[in-house]
Structure formats: structure tokens, C-alpha cells
Amino acid sequence: MEPHIYFDEVNERQGVFHRRTFLIGGVLGIAGMALTGRLLQLQVAEAARYQTMASQNQFRFRLIPPPRGRILDRNGVAIASNRPDFRLLVRRDEVDDAEGLIDQISLLVPVTPARRKQVLRDLEITPRAVPVAVANDLTWGEFTRVNARLPELPGVTADMGESRVYPFGGAFAHVIGYVSKVSQPDLDRAKKATPDGQIDPLLLHPGFRIGKSGVEQSLDAELRGRPGGQKIEVDSVGRVIREDPAGDRKPVAGSDVVLTLDADVQNRALEVFGEDSGAAVVIDIHTGDLLCLVSAPSFDPNRFVSGVAEAEYRALHDYDHQPLLDKSISALYPPGSTFKTMTAMAALQSGLVSQHDRIQCSGQFFFGGRYFHCWKAHGHGSVDMAEAIKSSCDVYFYQMALRIGPDRIAEVADAFGLGHTFDIGIQGQRKGTVPSTAWKKRVNAKNPANQTWFAGESLSYGIGQGALQVNALQLAVMTARLANGRKALLPRLIKSVGGVERPRGDQFGDLPFPQDRINIVRSAMASVANDVGGTAFKVSQLNLGDIKMAGKTGSAQMHGYGNTGSGAKERDTTHLPWRLRDHGLFVAFAPYDDPRYAISVILEHGLHGTNAAPKAVEIMKVALLKDPDMRQRIERPLPEDRSAPGTDGTETDDSVADPSETPVPPPPQPPVMGRPTPAGARR
Amino acid sequence: MTSSAISRPGQRERLTMKLPEIDWRLALALCCIAGVGTMMLYSTAPLSWKPWAGPHLIRFGLCFALMLVLSLIDIRVWFVLSYPIYVLALLLLVAVPVIGHESLGAKRWITAGPLSVQPSEIMKIGLVLALARFYHGVSAKDARLSWKLLIPAVLIAAPTLLVAKQPDLGTAILISATGLAIMIMAGLTWRLLVLGGLAAIVGAPAFVMFVMKGYQRDRILTFLHPEDDPSGSGYHILQAKIALGSGGFLGKGFGLGTQSQLNYLPEKQTDFIFATFAEEFGFLGCFTLLALYGVTIAIALRIASISHSHFGRLSAAGLTATFALYVVINAAMVMGLAPVVGVPMPLMSYGGTGMVTVMVGFGLVEAVRVHRYAEITSGRGSLLL
Structure with missing residues (x-):
């Protein structure tokens, strides 16, 4: 079985082996060159790319x-x-x-x-x-x-x-x-x-x-x-x-x-609220800058930074004074009598009413089969517009609202900023409601039976009640526009970000009201605060010399106003639990002869605006005293020549007025000193 | 064959006659490679003899001594033992699935007392010896193309399939490729090679898709598109390429390879030691190292070609082919030219079994050189010890 291998075959085998081995060696050589080529590619041609990837790994x-x-x-x-x-x-x-x-x-x-x-x-x-x-x-x-x-x-x-x-x-x-x-x-x-x-x-x-x-x-x-x-x-x-x-x-x-806030004004505002609940807003009426936007009571935000404990949060959340709610922009209130300024403006605008038209107030007004009461049970007697604002006569404004209808009121309220939200750079503003016939149709779109506007609704609308709802910022803007008189200024909260000034919005639109009509309302507001018989007389004295405030009180009913009660007594809510009492409101601007700052104060369940006014006085004082122009005016030396008073004042006015700013309205007429009303100041 | 001093009776067993016949250039080249390997293991430890460099050097020393001892054993002893070794290795391979112990999801080891052996490593030697033994008694004509060639085909196929089943794809490829190389060197006709090559090209995709295991297939697919999955299976290839590429022309310097030092490089001390080296010594170092391997292979092939016996020629050349395949497959794998198949870089990668096999192989190569004039009468039992 052994294969016989001959000599020549042995030689042939060896020859084949040598050739084949040489060939295999050659193949290995080629493989070596291929590997070298690959090394050249990776380590020389693409080295930079892989070096980057290595450092991305490493660092x-x-x-x-x-x-x-x-x-x-x-x-x-x-x-x-x-x-x-x-x-x-x-x-x-x-x-x-x-x-x-x-x-x-x-x-x-x-x-x-x-x-x-x-x-x-x-x-x-x-x-x-x-x-x-x-x-x-x-x-x-x-x-x-x-x-x-x-x-x-x-x-x-x-x-x-x-x-x-x-x-x-x-x-x-x-x-x-x-x-x-x-x-x-x-x-x-x-x-x-x-x-x-x-x-x-x-x-x-x-x-x-x-x-x-x-x-x-x-x-x-x-x-x-x-x-x-x-x-x-x-x-x-x-x-x-x-x-x-x-x-x-x-x-x-x-x-x-x-x-734009001022820490001193803001701190003072929270301070004067004490344990009370409410909101205060202060606006510079030349620039729209908000000096104060405070809601009381408040909470310590430092507690939230590292995570507030559940129990603490619950306590804040459950407290009936609602410290977590921003009452300056996120809470809505009926404006109450502060809205009478708007009703008065609307009446003047309508052309149907003159400021001298007199209304007889007997303490109640019979309409639609029942009595609408004035806050003053025995009535104000015969009042014209200025007197009606000063003494806050309800019957006058019932009648005005009835004469001009809701749409004229809504138009004016809209021009003064009610029912608007403003671009102040924070979220949470609530729009509120400014009722009109169109509004009533819109909200009752699915229920045609409820779309009719009843004249009775106009009555409560005229005194700032009913469906009307506003927030504190809107009230401040309304007052600031009244005080400015010419421009529909817009509030600003963010002054600058990273050194870049935010637009001030001084390209404010014009207010569509003749100056003399605005002056009528403004001087009436001056007498509210400064005349004997004004609803806020005594409680709104700044005690800063001739710098005085002009304002308007208001109280917002928690329940139906005037159409359920049968007398002034029923409207006194002092005896009710805290959360059922009326809200007290006060809007004001100062100085009344050359307005610079406007303020709105809402005192939740504070019964009446006269309780809100002292807080407004304290807050306004800080704003005024921090203003160098105001200080100069307050602390000016006695004139050398006492026979020529007033020159000083004119000079101050010139220096105040920055030509680029909104034109300063001319000082209104000296406040009309209404005849002293025997009834005297309210409360 | 003609006589020489060494083949003369009586002088055959004289140690003093044999020692100078050992190819000391080859021994030196092997020492150089192992030295480079030790250096890299020291560098990547990092800069420590523990845990790899020290044991590596000691193992190499022992294996080097083993090589010298083996080189003195007459190749006729190996000629006689060739088939028994093959059969033993085959039996062990068959036994592995039954009595072997599992590590890393594959059964490759058999433990007997304190000794563990990897039958596939024995087979690497056994197959070469068996094929050389077979061709020793086959005429050139029959080696070219005849029915007798079914015998070597079975000799190759049996261990290949058993090893692939373990599964150890790298070793299976290596075993079959070595066998094929011996058949070629023995004179297999080119026609069959071309036909086989064509069949492989057609059959390979089917093989990959239907025969391979999931993870093996993934490795192949990953090799084709490594960037698809940089943190999964493509991670090895990508990190090795980053190590190589970032080494640049001159390298980052000894002990300064960030890829290996910060462990981004996987298997940095075993299969990917070449990448570790490439990162620190750059293109220049790599070229020198590949040249060193090339010289080693050339010397060993030269030894094969001067042997007077066909058995000596084929066994020396076959063992050299195994070594060369290791080097080429590992380098190609590290460079991203071949799939990751788990083939170490001989004498550099850390790991005992691989080194023993390589050094036993070179011991046989040296034995072929020392006994290059030995006459082997063909046929069974013709040689007595």
C-alpha cells in the first residue's frame, strides 16, 4: 500500500514546494504592504482627526x-x-x-x-x-x-x-x-x-x-x-x-x-397694610413706571428656594387672606365709587349732560318697580356733577347712567385702560370685565333670552357695581391717565435687562378727551380729598405743605348693591364676618395741582374707601419725598421778596419738565371749593 | 540524501554538535518581539510589572527554554508521533462539549487536576504535523489533484467544525487557513483553488446569515459599519482606530497613550496590544514591529525550504504559516480591516496558552533546522527510536 516515490518525483515535490512557498511569502509580503498602507492612512493621513477624537475621549x-x-x-x-x-x-x-x-x-x-x-x-x-x-x-x-x-x-x-x-x-x-x-x-x-x-x-x-x-x-x-x-x-x-x-x-x-419699582415705596406699602389684605399700585404718570406693585399679606420667597415644607405651604394656601395670590394683578374687584369718575367722563362725553345739570337726591331712586338707595339715607339734596363726585352721591350717577346708557360708559372705561392687560413683563394679569350691550350678547351667545341689557343694570354700572370687575393695576392706570390728562400712558415694570433699556412706551397714544372735561373730574377729585364735605377729607391729608392729593373713595359690595337692601343701614357691613364685608378702595394722584404720581389702593373687606385712603397717604408720601423735585418744592426757602410769591413755583415747573417727556398738563383750575355741605364729611 | 556530520551514526545525539545548529537569529528575533510585548504590558499596566509584564516575561523565559529543548528532539520522533498527536487532539476536541468547562460563553477548556488544556491549541500543532506526515508519502502528481486529497480535506474539516462549534470562530478560521496553506504548498492545483474561491464568494453571505451565531454575525456586520453603533459592538473597532490614528507618525511616547491608559481601548493587554503599541510608538514603531515579524517569518520559511525531508519542509512551513496568519489577522483586525475575531498578536498579547503554542511551533521549526539532513524513510514504522 505504500506509495513508491521515485527520485525524480522527490525532486519535483521539492520544486513545487519551493515555488509555492516563495509564492506564499510573496502573498505575505503583499499583506504586509497592505497593512503598512493602512497604517499610513490611519497614522499619517487621518492622524489629526483621530487625535481630536482621542482628546474628546480624554477630556x-x-x-x-x-x-x-x-x-x-x-x-x-x-x-x-x-x-x-x-x-x-x-x-x-x-x-x-x-x-x-x-x-x-x-x-x-x-x-x-x-x-x-x-x-x-x-x-x-x-x-x-x-x-x-x-x-x-x-x-x-x-x-x-x-x-x-x-x-x-x-x-x-x-x-x-x-x-x-x-x-x-x-x-x-x-x-x-x-x-x-x-x-x-x-x-x-x-x-x-x-x-x-x-x-x-x-x-x-x-x-x-x-x-x-x-x-x-x-x-x-x-x-x-x-x-x-x-x-x-x-x-x-x-x-x-x-x-x-x-x-x-x-x-x-x-x-x-x-x-422700575422703588424698594422704599414697596417696603412701606407692605408695612402699612400690616395684617390687612389688599393691594397697592403706584405709577409715575409721566413715564408709566410702576414705583410700587404690592400685594398683602405676603410670604417669604426665601422659604421656597430650597423647597418649602408641605405643612408650611398648606398653611399659606389655606389662610383666608390668601398670601399666595397676587392681589395687584391677579385678583378682580368691583371698582365701586371710584368708577364714578368714569361715569362722569362718559356723561360729559355724551353731550347729553352738562356739568351744571342738577339732580335732586332724596336718598333713594325709584326705578323699575323698586327703590335704588343712595349711601346717604336722607339724600344729598340738589347736586351738580362736582358735588356728586365730591360727596359720592349714588342717585346722581344712577340717573346719569340711565341717561347715557352702558355703551358710552364702556367706551370711556376702555379708553382709561379698564378691561385691558398691560405688557409689564410678568404673567398672571386678569382682564376683568367692562360690561356693555355687545359684551352681554357675547357672553350669552348660547342663550338668546339673556342677551337683552336691562336698564336696571345701567344703574349699578353707574356706581361701579354689577358685572364690572377690575384689578388694582387697571385702577392705577385709570387714575394715572386721568392725572396725566393727555396721554394714554402704559405701565412699565422692567426698566432694563443686562443694561439694555426696555422701551418706556412714551409713544403713548392720546386720550380722546377734551382737556376741560378731564379738568372737571380732576378738580372734583381734588375736593373729595381737600374740601370739607369731601368723602376723603381729613383721611387723605399728606401734611406736605402745598403738595396735596386728589382722590376718590370707593367701596365694593360683596353682594347686590342697592337693589336688595331697603336702607342705608342694611348696607353697613361692619357687623358681618370679615370675608363678607365690603372692600374699601381709594384712587388718588398728587400733587393735585401738578400731578406726578398716581396710586390705587384696595383694602379687602375694609368696609369703605376711607379706610384705604390713610394707607394711600403713607405710600404716596414716601414716593413724593423720594422725588428730588418734590423735596425742592417742599423744602424751598422762604422767598427773599415776599411780595412776589409764585415765581419760584414757575421755575420749578420748568426744571421738572423734561422736553422729551410727556407734556405736563397745565395745573388745573384751583379746586372748585364746593359749598360746604352741612352734612359734613362722611364718617 | 547525502551525508553530513550530524547525520552520521554515533554523532547524532551529541548535544555539542546540535546546539550550534539552532538558528540563533530566529531565537533573537523571537526575543525581540517578546521584549516589545513585555514593554507594552509594562507601559499599559500602567508603568508596572504587575499584573501583566512580569508574568509575561517569566512565561516567555520558560517557553524559550521549552523551545530550545524541543529543537533538539529528532524530527523523526515527531514524524512517528504526528498521527497520534492529531488523534489525541481530535479526541479532546470531541470531549470538550462533554467535560469541558465554560468561560465567557464558550467551552474551550479541559481541566485535568491542576492542569488546564485548550485542545484547539494542541490541534494547531497536530494538524500541521498530520498533514505534513500525509504529504510526505504522496507523489507530486497526487498532491496536485487526486482522490487521495479527500484525506487532508477531512483532516482539516473535522477540527475546524469542532472548534467553530465551541464556538471559537477565530481559531477555526486559523486552523482551516493553515491547513489550506499546507495543501497549497504541497502542490494543490490552482484550478481547484480558483473554483473554491468563487464558491466561497458566493457562499459567504449565506454562511454569515444562516450558519453563524447572532453575536458572530453582529461582529461581521459591525465590522462593515462600525460608526453605526459607536458605544456598542462598534466600540472596539472605533476605539482601536482612534488609538492607532492618534498615535500619528512618531507616537505619543512610552507610557503616554491616553486611549490605553484611560481604558478607552478594550482588551488593551490582549487582542488589542498592537493598538496600544501603535498609540505610543506611532507609524515608525509599527512599521519596525511589522518588519520584525516579517524577518521572523522569512527566517522560518527559509528553514523550511532547506530541509531535506518533505515532512520537515511542510511542518516547518505550516507552523510558520500559522504564526504569519496570527500576525496578519490580528493586525488587520486592530486596523479595522478585518472583523474582531479574537486572535491574539503572537508573543505580544498577554496570555499563556497562545504563547506556549507559538513557542512549541518554533521549537519544531528549530528542530527541522537542526535535523535538516535527517533522512526519513517513507512508511509506517520505518523509523525506530
Whole structure:
């Protein structure tokens, strides 16, 4: 069976082997050249590209949150700023036994059981690579103590960040709002806002807080700034190997926001409310700048920054004075008698009524089969327009409203800003209702039977009741436009963002009213506050020399006005529980001869406007005394030549008037000193 | 064949006569490669003898001694033992699925007391010896094309299928490719090769789709489109390419390769040690290293070609082919020219079994050189110890 191999065959086999081996060697040589070619491609031709990719592997940027922009008042006083905050962070992906770790930490710094529960839950739900704050607001002593023990606490970092602080506490709580932890809805919104669905990593940083209401929310993007990065070298599982300080990127701080508010006026306003509930708004009637936009009672926004406790929130929420509600823009009230200024304007505009037309007030007005009462049971006697405003005679305005109808009133109210929202840069304004025949058709579109306007409705409309609803800001704008007299000025809250001035809106439209008609109402308002017999006489004295206020009181019924009660007694709500009492309202401007500031005050369940007026006086005083022109006027020296008074005043006027600003209306006629009414001042 | 000093009776077994006949250039080249490997394992540890560089060097020392001992054993002993070794390896391969122990999802090892062996490694040697033994007794005409060639075909196919079943695709490819290389060197007709090649091109896609296991198929598909999945299966290839490319022309320097030091490079001490080297020593280093491997292969093929016996020629050339295939497949894999199949870089990659096989192979190559004039009478039992 053995194959017989001959000599020549042996030679042939060897020859074949040599040729084939040589060939295989050649193939290997070609393979070697191919490998070399590939090496040339990767290591020479494309080296730069792969070097970039290697450094992308090697280096990461650790996020450094930017300092949030401050919020300042008009004088540069910080009303929201930042303070250093020492805290402890834990990263889930570096911790095996979270409970044990927190036990260890609690030996060094206090960790309450509630906090402990919260941290364990946070560790569960946050992404593994995102650090969670275990303890905030450590003292320097605690911070250094923990720092010294860090090597024994794997996964824990001691972080020195910044935390938001509101130095004035509640005074600005509703306007500037507050920042708080980023919530899941915030993240969802952020995801939707970006085209690629990527969340800004800053939002996931444990120290980051997002604006939740007010200016903090509406200007969050501007206040936020741009995060910086700390260059670090990481290995394939993300452990930090080295830090590279030379490669750090500085964070860009958020823009500072300057508001038109004045911290002194705002603080005083919250102060004068005390435990009362309500709102106050002050407007500069030349510029529309809001000096004060306050809602009382308030809450401490600082409590919300690190997360308010459930019980505390519940207490705020359940309190019947509603501290969480912004009563300056988000709450609606019937304007009550403050609206009589509008009814008077509408009557003059209609051409159907002259200011000298007299109405006989007997204390009640019989219409539609029943009596509509005046607040004064025995009546005002014969009153003209000025007297009716001064003494707030209801019967006069019942009759006026009846004569001119609702649509003329609505037209005037609309021109003065009622029923409007204004672009002041924060959310939450409520429009309210300015009724008219068209409005009634619109709201009852599905119920044709209810679309008819009844004359009886006009009666309560005329005295600011019925379906009419306004907010405190609208009332302030209304008063400011009355005081300005010529321009339909618009309120402004945000003065500048990052040094860029926000449009002032001084291209205000003109008010479509002849000057003399506005003057009639304005001088009547002056006598409300300054004449014996005016409803706010005594309670609205500024005691600042010849700087006096002009105003109008109002009380807003909680229940049907005038058409259910049978006498003035029934309208006294003093005996009722607090939340059923009438609201007290007061609108005013000052100085009455050369208006500069307008104010509206709403005192919830304050019975009557005379209770709101003293608060307006206190707030207005601060605004006036902070105005250098006013101070000059108040503190001017006695003229050298006492025989020529008045020259001084004219000079002041010239210096006040900035030619670029809205024209200052000429001083109205000296207030018409109505005949002293025997009845005297109300209350 | 004519006589020489070494084949003369009585002088055959003299150690002093044999030692100078060892090819010391080849030994030196192997030492250089192992030295480079040790250096890289030290660098990537990082800069430590533990856990890889020290053991690697010690193992190489032991394997080098084993190689010297094997080079002194007469090739006629191997000639006689060739079929028994093959049969033993085959039996062990058959036994692996039954008594083998599993690691990383594949059964490749058999443990006997303190000793664990990988039958596929024994088969790498056994197949070469068996094929060389077979062709030793076959005429050139029959080696070209005849029914007798069914025997080597079965000799190759049996272990290939068993190893592929483990599954160990890399070794299966290596075994079959080595066998094919020996058949070619023995004189297989080109016509059959071309036909087979065409059949492979047609059949390969079907093989990939229907015969391969899921993860094997994924590796092939990933190899074709690595950028599709940079953090999954494409990760290995991409990170290796980044390591290579970022090394540039001169490299980042000893101990300074970021890809390997920061563990972005997977298997940096085993299959991807070449990438570790490339990152730190650049194109210049890689070219030098490939040249070193080339010189080693050239020396070994030269040894094969000067052997007087057909068995010596084919076994030396076959073992060299195995070594060359290791180098080319591993380098191509690291450079992204071949799928990731788990083939180490011989003498550089950390791992004991691979090194033993390689050094036993070179021991046989050296033995062929030392006994290049030995006459082997064809046929069974014609040689007595």
C-alpha cells in the first residue's frame, strides 16, 4: 500500500514546494504592504482627526453654574441677589450603600429625618451621573469638617455654590416671584423648547434653581447666564483622573434686571397694610413706571428656594387672606365709587349732560318697580356733577347712567385702560370685565333670552357695581391717565435687562378727551380729598405743605348693591364676618395741582374707601419725598421778596419738565371749593 | 540524501554538535518581539510589572527554554508521533462539549487536576504535523489533484467544525487557513483553488446569515459599519482606530497613550496590544514591529525550504504559516480591516496558552533546522527510536 516515490518525483515535490512557498511569502509580503498602507492612512493621513477624537475621549467639561443675574430696584438696590452656599453633593453612580453613607454624613453635619427621606428619594429618581444635594447651607465650620473627611466618603463632594436670596422677604414676593428646584414639568417644557430634544445640562445641576413665578420666571432665560466648564481628564468609566485649570471656561453671569419699582415705596406699602389684605399700585404718570406693585399679606420667597415644607405651604394656601395670590394683578374687584369718575367722563362725553345739570337726591331712586338707595339715607339734596363726585352721591350717577346708557360708559372705561392687560413683563394679569350691550350678547351667545341689557343694570354700572370687575393695576392706570390728562400712558415694570433699556412706551397714544372735561373730574377729585364735605377729607391729608392729593373713595359690595337692601343701614357691613364685608378702595394722584404720581389702593373687606385712603397717604408720601423735585418744592426757602410769591413755583415747573417727556398738563383750575355741605364729611 | 556530520551514526545525539545548529537569529528575533510585548504590558499596566509584564516575561523565559529543548528532539520522533498527536487532539476536541468547562460563553477548556488544556491549541500543532506526515508519502502528481486529497480535506474539516462549534470562530478560521496553506504548498492545483474561491464568494453571505451565531454575525456586520453603533459592538473597532490614528507618525511616547491608559481601548493587554503599541510608538514603531515579524517569518520559511525531508519542509512551513496568519489577522483586525475575531498578536498579547503554542511551533521549526539532513524513510514504522 505504500506509495513508491521515485527520485525524480522527490525532486519535483521539492520544486513545487519551493515555488509555492516563495509564492506564499510573496502573498505575505503583499499583506504586509497592505497593512503598512493602512497604517499610513490611519497614522499619517487621518492622524489629526483621530487625535481630536482621542482628546474628546480624554477630556470633558465639568459644568460650573453661572451666577444668576440680580434683580435691582430703580435706584440699584438689590431685591434679589446671591449668597454663597456650602453644600454636600452625592453621586449615585459612585455610591453602593446610600443609607450607610447618609448615616456617616449625619455624624458630621445634622441631617433631619425628613431630609434623609427626601435625599434617598432624590437619589432614586435622578439620573445616576447627576449629583444630589444631601445638605445645604452648611456653616463654614461644618464645611471644613466635612472637607477634611472627604477621603473616607466616596462619592461625596463638598461644593461651594451660590444660592438665591431675597433680602426684602415678602415685599417683592409677588412681583419678582422666586426660584426653586427644577421640576419634571420644567424639564419636559425645556425638552420641547429645543429642536433636538436635548436638555440643557445646567437644568440637571443640583444647585440650579429655575424661576417659578413673577420676574424670575418671565425673564428666566436672561437671568440664567451661560454655564462654564472645568476641564477634566476622565477615563472610560467617567472617573476623574486629573483637572486642567488652564483649560477652564469661565461661566457667563446672567444679566441683571432693573425694575422700575422703588424698594422704599414697596417696603412701606407692605408695612402699612400690616395684617390687612389688599393691594397697592403706584405709577409715575409721566413715564408709566410702576414705583410700587404690592400685594398683602405676603410670604417669604426665601422659604421656597430650597423647597418649602408641605405643612408650611398648606398653611399659606389655606389662610383666608390668601398670601399666595397676587392681589395687584391677579385678583378682580368691583371698582365701586371710584368708577364714578368714569361715569362722569362718559356723561360729559355724551353731550347729553352738562356739568351744571342738577339732580335732586332724596336718598333713594325709584326705578323699575323698586327703590335704588343712595349711601346717604336722607339724600344729598340738589347736586351738580362736582358735588356728586365730591360727596359720592349714588342717585346722581344712577340717573346719569340711565341717561347715557352702558355703551358710552364702556367706551370711556376702555379708553382709561379698564378691561385691558398691560405688557409689564410678568404673567398672571386678569382682564376683568367692562360690561356693555355687545359684551352681554357675547357672553350669552348660547342663550338668546339673556342677551337683552336691562336698564336696571345701567344703574349699578353707574356706581361701579354689577358685572364690572377690575384689578388694582387697571385702577392705577385709570387714575394715572386721568392725572396725566393727555396721554394714554402704559405701565412699565422692567426698566432694563443686562443694561439694555426696555422701551418706556412714551409713544403713548392720546386720550380722546377734551382737556376741560378731564379738568372737571380732576378738580372734583381734588375736593373729595381737600374740601370739607369731601368723602376723603381729613383721611387723605399728606401734611406736605402745598403738595396735596386728589382722590376718590370707593367701596365694593360683596353682594347686590342697592337693589336688595331697603336702607342705608342694611348696607353697613361692619357687623358681618370679615370675608363678607365690603372692600374699601381709594384712587388718588398728587400733587393735585401738578400731578406726578398716581396710586390705587384696595383694602379687602375694609368696609369703605376711607379706610384705604390713610394707607394711600403713607405710600404716596414716601414716593413724593423720594422725588428730588418734590423735596425742592417742599423744602424751598422762604422767598427773599415776599411780595412776589409764585415765581419760584414757575421755575420749578420748568426744571421738572423734561422736553422729551410727556407734556405736563397745565395745573388745573384751583379746586372748585364746593359749598360746604352741612352734612359734613362722611364718617 | 547525502551525508553530513550530524547525520552520521554515533554523532547524532551529541548535544555539542546540535546546539550550534539552532538558528540563533530566529531565537533573537523571537526575543525581540517578546521584549516589545513585555514593554507594552509594562507601559499599559500602567508603568508596572504587575499584573501583566512580569508574568509575561517569566512565561516567555520558560517557553524559550521549552523551545530550545524541543529543537533538539529528532524530527523523526515527531514524524512517528504526528498521527497520534492529531488523534489525541481530535479526541479532546470531541470531549470538550462533554467535560469541558465554560468561560465567557464558550467551552474551550479541559481541566485535568491542576492542569488546564485548550485542545484547539494542541490541534494547531497536530494538524500541521498530520498533514505534513500525509504529504510526505504522496507523489507530486497526487498532491496536485487526486482522490487521495479527500484525506487532508477531512483532516482539516473535522477540527475546524469542532472548534467553530465551541464556538471559537477565530481559531477555526486559523486552523482551516493553515491547513489550506499546507495543501497549497504541497502542490494543490490552482484550478481547484480558483473554483473554491468563487464558491466561497458566493457562499459567504449565506454562511454569515444562516450558519453563524447572532453575536458572530453582529461582529461581521459591525465590522462593515462600525460608526453605526459607536458605544456598542462598534466600540472596539472605533476605539482601536482612534488609538492607532492618534498615535500619528512618531507616537505619543512610552507610557503616554491616553486611549490605553484611560481604558478607552478594550482588551488593551490582549487582542488589542498592537493598538496600544501603535498609540505610543506611532507609524515608525509599527512599521519596525511589522518588519520584525516579517524577518521572523522569512527566517522560518527559509528553514523550511532547506530541509531535506518533505515532512520537515511542510511542518516547518505550516507552523510558520500559522504564526504569519496570527500576525496578519490580528493586525488587520486592530486596523479595522478585518472583523474582531479574537486572535491574539503572537508573543505580544498577554496570555499563556497562545504563547506556549507559538513557542512549541518554533521549537519544531528549530528542530527541522537542526535535523535538516535527517533522512526519513517513507512508511509506517520505518523509523525506530
